[in-house]
Amino acid sequence: MIRFEEISPSDFFYRNREITGFENPAKACYTIVREYLENSLDSCELGGFLPNIEIYLKCENEEEKRLRIKVADNGMGIPHEKIPYAFGKILYSSKYVLRQHRGIFGLGGKMAVLYCQITTNKPVRVISATPGSEFISYFELKIDIVRNEPNVVKRSKVLNQDNWHGLVLESEFIGDYLLSKKKIMEYLFQTSIAVPYARIYYQDFEGNALIFDRKTDKLPPIPEETLLHPRGVDLEMLKRLIKTSPGMPLNKFLVKRFQRIGNKTAEEISKLANIELDKIVSKLNEDEISRLYQIMKTYPFNKPNVSSLSPLGEAFAIGIKEAFKPEFLAYDIREPSSYEGHPFIVETAIAYGGEIPIPEQNEINLYRFANKIPLIYDSYNDVSTKVIKEINWNVYKINIYQDPIAFFVHICSTKIPYKTLGKEYIANQPEVYREIELSLRKNARVVSAYINKKRIIEYQKIR
């Protein structure tokens, strides 16, 4: 019998949780650590606090593989009345704005809560205080998965005597730590390269304790919310901006709703689209909107401003040198670019020799980062892997499978074009592909010159 139904977003992601990084108990363990840590780092950075984060993993029942995780940070916390929704309503987030963060979907923390509750029947415990708050919030939460609403099991407030701010999260779940441990530690190690200003303490139930101490006290400038870059903005976004600009004439609309459009540029666009500068945008017909869209696809706007972004910069090269002690390192940071209105910056590095190993059979030494998150899984289909495999390395006299060479790619953007909801790898987005290729080629020329000069010197020595 044909029965049509509508389901809620939480029901959808519950039914299809393999899509969100919870495909088996080992991956679930990794994903929970990742989602909680990334939330903590976002909160500290956006609040302007040098991150101090502690992660504890305990084993409640070995035979059942029942684990308990506790993550504590000194970030901005969450306002009391928002806490149930932040952890109990899927597609609810403070990161749906045009600015660089690790969070993007409004899903991660909630999937962790959901997975915990469906494997152990336990609520998650949230303890939080916002900076300057007189009280500390305490919640025990579940999700009503059918209705996508929080289910508050317990809530209370306690006096905040030590002026603490931040968030502590505790939850129990069925996970396979044995199979995920190596990847979790790799993730933490690479995180410390990307956030040298953070102090991260990790302790598991096997007696391991990892301390990644701060290497610098300098917090990068906090990214600011920005406007869309006009190049490549799609019709939906254009129409939404028109709808939220009642009574605005075209020139004011272009200047106020997009970055990098001044009065002169607005004039040129108006001429090219054959629309009066003072025409009220909510009165534009479908034809005129389409013409505007077509012009904005190809008009040579200036590069985006970067106040919404936070590249790794020098810290990337420093972190790589410290971690891998290469004989030689080439680092490059691209000018800002954009795709579909989203500003992004690509930075890459190629490291040679020193402690860089020869790659494993048929593999490449590739380290990928997106908005400072290390991507540890599924590199094969990542756009960076595609770029590297489609470059002809003979030109540079480099053998990427047999030389002690490692590639590092960081992409930062107001929207990372992930291919998966578990943030495993990045989609083959044409503008991003191009920027990675140009940056890697630039580094390749430099590394190639060094390697070949070295080979000439050694050859002369032999002679």
Next chain:
Amino acid sequence: MIRFEEISPSDFFYRNREITGFENPAKACYTIVREYLENSLDSCELGGFLPNIEIYLKCENEEEKRLRIKVADNGMGIPHEKIPYAFGKILYSSKYVLRQHRGIFGLGGKMAVLYCQITTNKPVRVISATPGSEFISYFELKIDIVRNEPNVVKRSKVLNQDNWHGLVLESEFIGDYLLSKKKIMEYLFQTSIAVPYARIYYQDFEGNALIFDRKTDKLPPIPEETLLHPRGVDLEMLKRLIKTSPGMPLNKFLVKRFQRIGNKTAEEISKLANIELDKIVSKLNEDEISRLYQIMKTYPFNKPNVSSLSPLGEAFAIGIKEAFKPEFLAYDIREPSSYEGHPFIVETAIAYGGEIPIPEQNEINLYRFANKIPLIYDSYNDVSTKVIKEINWNVYKINIYQDPIAFFVHICSTKIPYKTLGKEYIANQPEVYREIELSLRKNARVVSAYINKKRIIEYQKIR
């Protein structure tokens, strides 16, 4: 400034459409063909009609890469008042039931509509009639992406003079046919192996016309909706079933809400969980529910019934032989198994020699199918690839990279554990992994025996 927001599912998938198979104009073209054809095949099969499907791809504007697709089928169509929601409301579907179909998410058709409208501003055209309907429905539709509601641009009814039934869909979008053509044709070719009872006609704007004619008039039995298999059912599902069983005592609940539980099994479960057989399930406390859940994780229930599934069966081996003309073919179909309550069947084949090519550099000849859908992208991370790479093929004296050998895997289930919303590949789900491995090993022994016998004979000839 920290601004919390909730967004609708359509807004979420619009913002993150790389996640749904729309990561660039070439992939978008492929995904649209795939989503429409899969909807048509589902409709024909579930309606009991031998599928006759036509796909036309035209080029409206070469420079803009604006394409128009038209797909026509003789399936069940959609009831008039449901059409706007079927194509205009994300997470709305007739396939949220426990039965095998290609559709599973309630997303595919809508993402196509969404993508068309944001790239060309055009609505999609839907023409449909249900079997026996006196009229034909005509709609032009868009999606209100912010609110996740259909936006009906035009609607009308016409007299159904020829007693037609089915659906015709027409939509315009920006796509790169050049870069996706090869994959589209591969997809159609492999589809014809999986559905030998379907007639598919495909015509593009470059003068290509592919006709995949019916090889059999025998439609497989229509899958029937079933109950969850009790093994591995998670807490959320258990609680939902309890909630929808008011006033039911435990024994009746177990027998009526799950397949493969008779009175005797219900009695044993009640003893193991230490809960009275006549206890009303809505009165169970959290402890009792947890005990029930724990028992159902490990109790040795009988294998699932297969009325909800439709494996390829003999047709798989026949199709492979016809398409690849191998020298030798081993085919195996596993007993039904289940994961998280979902019945599934794995069938595999290994083909050797004949027209099977030696694989490309570092690749394996692997053909993957899920619920009769050929999976063409991203095989590297697919569970089948993992299984094949983790088997030690020396034991079978087979070199999977250098012998003319090809692997075929079909998984059918009430829920395919896809890793991505574009249905590119299947997640590493432990029970599924195990079934694929056992099936491939069985075929490997047979193929190995054949190859080695052949080598002995050739060796003796040389001597």
